[in-house]
Amino acid sequence: MPQWKLDVTGMASKEDSKKLIAKGEEVSGVRMVNANHETGVVVVTHTADGFDQATFKAAIAELGFNS
Secondary structure, eight states, X not given: OOEEEEEOBOOXXXXXXXXXHHHHTTSTTEEEEEEXXXXXXXXXXXXXXXXXXXXXXXXXXXXXXXX
């Protein structure tokens, strides 16, 4: 499955990472999200079709994270 890596700001703790992962995995086409609050790196494993990067960014922005 394809992966997409992005840098995210606003994650200050492991709990923030967990919130981002939970919200991100609700987005259509997302299969798995890994988020490292120390580095700000997020890796999204998604389907080849049906996944929209802008939708993912909007979902995590609702939580106060920036990408």
